[in-house]
Amino acid sequence: MIPLLRHIFRTGILTEPLQAPDEGPQRELERLHDELLGILGRALTIREVDAGSCNACELEVHAMNNPYYNLEGRGIKFVASPRHADMLLVSGPVTKNMENALLRAYECTPDPKLVVAIGDCGCDAGVFGKSYASCGAISDVLPVDVRVPGCPPTPLAMMQGILAAVRQAK
Amino acid sequence: MQLCSFPAIDFNRQPGVGAPVWRGRAANGDELHSFARAAREVGARITAIWGSDRRAQGQGYRLQCVFGIESGHAWLSLDLPAEAPSYPDLADLFSTANRMQRATRDMVGIATIGGDQRPWLRHGGWPEGWYPLRHDAGEPPTFQNRPTDYEFVQVGGEGAHEIPVGPIHAGIIEPGHFRFSVVGERVLKLEQRLGYQHKGVERLFVGADFARGAQLVGRVSGDSSCAYAWAYADAVEAACETAAPPRALALRALMLERERVANHLGDLGALGNDAAFAFGLTQFLRLKEDWVRLNARLFGHRFLFDRIVPGGVAVDVDAAGLAAIVEQCGAIETAVKELRGLYDEHPGLQDRFVTTGIIDRDLAQELSLSGLAARATGMLLDGRAHRQGYTPPPPYMALGVRPATDERGDVAARVAVRFDEIFESLRLLRLLAVDLPGGALRVEVAPVAGGAGLGVIEGWRGEVAVGVEIDAAGRLARVHPHDPSWQAWPALEFAVLRDIVPDFPLINKSFNLSYSGVDL
Numbered sequence: 001m002i003p004l005l006r007h008i009f010r011t012g013i014l015t016e017p018l019q020a021p022d023e024g025p026q027r028e029l030e031r032l033h034d035e036l037l038g039i040l041g042r043a044l045t046i047r048e049v050d051a052g053s054c055n056a057c058e059l060e061v062h063a064m065n066n067p068y069y070n071l072e073g074r075g076i077k078f079v080a081s082p083r084h085a086d087m088l089l090v091s092g093p094v095t096k097n098m099e100n101a102l103l104r105a106y107e108c109t110p111d112p113k114l115v116v117a118i119g120d121c122g123c124d125a126g127v128f129g130k131s132y133a134s135c136g137a138i139s140d141v142l143p144v145d146v147r148v149p150g151c152p153p154t155p156l157a158m159m160q161g162i163l164a165a166v167r168q169a170k
Numbered sequence: 171m172q173l174c175s176f177p178a179i180d181f182n183r184q185p186g187v188g189a190p191v192w193r194g195r196a197a198n199g200d201e202l203h204s205f206a207r208a209a210r211e212v213g214a215r216i217t218a219i220w221g222s223d224r225r226a227q228g229q230g231y232r233l234q235c236v237f238g239i240e241s242g243h244a245w246l247s248l249d250l251p252a253e254a255p256s257y258p259d260l261a262d263l264f265s266t267a268n269r270m271q272r273a274t275r276d277m278v279g280i281a282t283i284g285g286d287q288r289p290w291l292r293h294g295g296w297p298e299g300w301y302p303l304r305h306d307a308g309e310p311p312t313f314q315n316r317p318t319d320y321e322f323v324q325v326g327g328e329g330a331h332e333i334p335v336g337p338i339h340a341g342i343i344e345p346g347h348f349r350f351s352v353v354g355e356r357v358l359k360l361e362q363r364l365g366y367q368h369k370g371v372e373r374l375f376v377g378a379d380f381a382r383g384a385q386l387v388g389r390v391s392g393d394s395s396c397a398y399a400w401a402y403a404d405a406v407e408a409a410c411e412t413a414a415p416p417r418a419l420a421l422r423a424l425m426l427e428r429e430r431v432a433n434h435l436g437d438l439g440a441l442g443n444d445a446a447f448a449f450g451l452t453q454f455l456r457l458k459e460d461w462v463r464l465n466a467r468l469f470g471h472r473f474l475f476d477r478i479v480p481g482g483v484a485v486d487v488d489a490a491g492l493a494a495i496v497e498q499c500g501a502i503e504t505a506v507k508e509l510r511g512l513y514d515e516h517p518g519l520q521d522r523f524v525t526t527g528i529i530d531r532d533l534a535q536e537l538s539l540s541g542l543a544a545r546a547t548g549m550l551l552d553g554r555a556h557r558q559g560y561t562p563p564p565p566y567m568a569l570g571v572r573p574a575t576d577e578r579g580d581v582a583a584r585v586a587v588r589f590d591e592i593f594e595s596l597r598l599l600r601l602l603a604v605d606l607p608g609g610a611l612r613v614e615v616a617p618v619a620g621g622a623g624l625g626v627i628e629g630w631r632g633e634v635a636v637g638v639e640i641d642a643a644g645r646l647a648r649v650h651p652h653d654p655s656w657q658a659w660p661a662l663e664f665a666v667l668r669d670i671v672p673d674f675p676l677i678n679k680s681f682n683l684s685y686s687g688v689d690l
Contacts, residue, residue, distance in 0.1 A: 056392025
């Protein structure tokens with residue numbers, strides 16, 4: 001136990017201020033947290049749905065929870081069930097084989113709900129396009145509030161997309 | 171040349187500098203089956219099966235089978251008549267051929283004689299009898315997307331019941347369906363149904379140029395982008411009888427090893443987390459973030475997408491960049507050594523890891539397993555390392571790669587192999603960085619009409635194989651990317667049998683298989 005605690009102590013706090021390209025550092029994080037509380041009166045819960053990605057978007061979604069970005073420390077939490085979620089974070093393209101499951105997840109998410117499409121494939125079907133096996137972008141299947149392009153989008157871009165969706169809903 | 175003591179088929183070495191591939195043709199289905207039997211008897215593995223439609227060239231269909239043999243890979247093709255495209259079932263010899271054969275039928279409409287005829291990739295989104303990879307398939311008929319019933323193998327008996335899981339899982343992970351048959355908490359059977367990630371990648375390659383092919387192949391399974399891009403580049407270069415220059419080969423290896431370390435770091439953290447040791451996740455994700463940030467700084471992409479291209483590489487690293495790599499290797503090595511000590515000494519963690527999710531060496535052999543899952547059963551199989559009768563391709567040829575193995579076959583073994591492979595990759599990265607050859611980064615690849623090639627790369631999961639056929643106009647006629655997860659998913663079905671349902675997430679993570687890579 002002692003080596004473990006020593007390691008934790010030595011690592012320290014790594015969480016970085018969330019920087020928006022057009023704004024000064026530091027402020028953005030606090031504002032995000034304040035806005036979230038103002039809008040929702042509580043934390044934001046997200047159900048991530050992979051509707052057909054190559055799995056790179058999911059690697060970056062995981063990265064949002066690393067200590068540098070520390071999404072959960074900002075009151076934003078990934079949940080297991082869409083019934084517990086305020087927001088669906090969806091990567092694409094939406095495959096034919098996932099279309100029904102994605103629609104059911106959307107129906108299970110309580111209103112008012114937000115949908116954020118992530119990745120080039122989620123935004124406009126990307127390199128895969130529409131085909132016999134692909135329904136295309138998330139917005140071809142669901143109403144989408146915010147799109148976060150990138151192949152894959154960086155953790156920072158996704159965090160800004162989540163914030164933008166919350167702002168819009170205000 | 172004769173392979174696997176099978177005299178009837180003459181094999182020839184494929185040109186190029188990639189991993190050794192021997193190409194041959196079977197005269198008929200019986201000869202294919204006899205070769206497969208002879209191959210099995212000498213301990214060969216089935217690596218990949220796919221089909222192509224060659225009717226537009228005035229031929230029939232072609233079945234392609236790749237076997238992993240002692241000296242590399244044997245690529246055997248069998249021409250099938252247009253009117254009756256069928257071939258003998260190979261699943262009686264290599265059980266993991268089952269899903270590959272079913273996918274081949276769904277995609278091209280060439281089927282086995284007998285054997286499992288359930289669809290695999292087609293879930294009901296397009297009609298039966300319409301095959302996306304036939305040259306005259308055109309647009310699919312208008313069709314309502316209704317999921318079809320799938321005939322899972324039923325388990326009977328008192329108290330036995332089923333737990334359906336997925337396609338959307340509880341965590342942040344790709345979709346797939348797992349059907350557990352259980353009594354109480356004990357797992358009696360697990361049957362997977364995959365294909366949810368099927369986005370029609372193979373059809374997109376048809377008629378594409380090499381650059382578009384590279385873009386697509388790097389997105390077959392995002393966590394293995396470098397392995398796919400390199401295997402594809404090897405295949406294209408072999409088909410066009412050219413080779414990437416030495417500096418490009420060394421940079422490809424540098425990127426592949428960086429991809430391996432990134433994934434192992436992430437997995438080691440996630441494995442700790444799945445055993446309720448959140449400390450591990452935080453620590454390893456921090457190291458992974460440092461690692462991919464250097465990727466972004468030096469190569470311009472956190473996961474190194476689109477950096478390996480046919481003919482060479484699309485990015486160079488200067489001396490300062492190489493120094494940064496060497497410095498980072500030292501820092502990561504120190505941190506991972508310390509974390510390994512903490513993992514090894516943590517009783518709760520070891521209690522979950524040790525004896526959980528066992529597959530033994532015989533089973534690994536039976537399932538044609540490759541990569542870290544195979545090495546975690548004691549197999550000395552690594553495409554980067556020398557072994558009896560096998561010389562790895564450059565630059566690994568000169569690096570003396572020491573494959574990591576562990577005899578235990580459980581979660582603990584797969585954890586140990588990941589740790590050892592990180593240290594070995596860090597050693598290789600230093601070697602590559604301090605002695606990077608000079609010269610060109612890329613050569614032009616002039617398409618050779620009608621050419622074909624196969625590339626095989628030891629990715630972080632295992633053997634990634636990409637087969638390429640070029641048409642008369644010099645464009646891609648057919649590309650088949652093949653993930654090692656085809657063999658490892660069935661291994662997971664066996665690995666859970668001695669354990670309880672709550673162990674499944676941990677066992678699953680210890681393999682961390684690709685869905686997109688097999689669903690295509």
